[in-house]
Amino acid sequence: MKKVYLIGYMGSGKSAIGKRLSFSTRLPFYDMDTEIEKRLGMTIPEIFEKHGEAYFREKETEFLRTFRNENCIIATGGGVAMRRENRELMRSSGLVFYLNAPFRDIWRRISTDRNRPIVQRSTRIELEQLYNERLPHYLKAAHFKVETENRTLRQVTEYLAFQIGRLKGDI
Ligand SMILES: Nc1ncnc2c1ncn2[C@@H]1O[C@H](COP(=O)(O)OP(=O)(O)OP(=O)(O)O)[C@@H](O)[C@H]1O
Numbered sequence: 475m476k477k478v479y480l481i482g483y484m485g486s487g488k489s490a491i492g493k494r495l496s497f498s499t500r501l502p503f504y505d506m507d508t509e510i511e512k513r514l515g516m517t518i519p520e521i522f523e524k525h526g527e528a529y530f531r532e533k534e535t536e537f538l539r540t541f542r543n544e545n546c547i548i549a550t551g552g553g554v555a556m557r558r559e560n561r562e563l564m565r566s567s568g569l570v571f572y573l574n575a576p577f578r579d580i581w582r583r584i585s586t587d588r589n590r591p592i593v594q595r596s597t598r599i600e601l602e603q604l605y606n607e608r609l610p611h612y613l614k615a616a617h618f619k620v621e622t623e624n625r626t627l628r629q630v631t632e633y634l635a636f637q638i639g640r641l642k643g644d645i
């Protein structure tokens with residue numbers, strides 16, 4: 475069996491849903507952002523501030539290359555699908571689910587959060603542009619697109635658990 479990756483824009487629910495999905499599937503859960511923070515002993519804003527975004531992107535790829543071979547659920551960072559190497563690493567080691575949410579929902583969730591350096595340095599218009607730029611990359615990376623609009627965390631989690639159960643033999 476392989477890994478289950480959750481991908482999508484900031485605030486699409488990867489971390490929140492990954493955690494819940496771990497309970498219903500009984501698979502261990504890892505949040506890439508948290509794992510990188512642990513490896514470096516710094517928060518994401520500190521990593522961006524001290525080493526820059528390019529360094530953080532290297533650490534993301536390093537994580538995907540080296541993370542233990544275990545059946546598990548991984549909530550990725552919002553920018554992970556932008557690199558071709560990352561997309562290939564994910565697709566070849568598991569099932570990739572893209573959590574799609576409309577930008578207005580995303581904005582409501584992330585606009586006041588201080589833990590996302592990209593939100594801190596960008597305007598609403600810039601974040602919407604980035605959302606549109608990233609969309610085709612998420613679609614390329616994903617095996618499945620999951621619509622989250624008007625669905626509770628619980629509903630999205632149940633849907634994913636159902637799909638994972640159905641596809642278990644393949645992963
Ligand atoms: N479908 C949903 N219904 C209600 N709240 C949601 C839904 N999806 C996400 N949220 C809420 O939005 C907030 C942001 O979600 P979360 O932190 O899981 O995003 P993320 O995709 O992990 O973002 P990042 O890429 O920045 O790590 C959380 O408070 C979460 O509970």
Ligand SMILES: O=C(O)C1=C[C@@H](O)[C@@H](O)[C@H](O)C1
Nearest residue numbers: 484507518551552553590591
């Ligand atoms: O969308 C992004 O580029 C990011 C999302 C977060 O998960 C973190 O990985 C970081 O804040 C960058």
Ligand SMILES: [Mg+2]
Nearest residue numbers: 488489507549
């Ligand atoms: Mg997250």
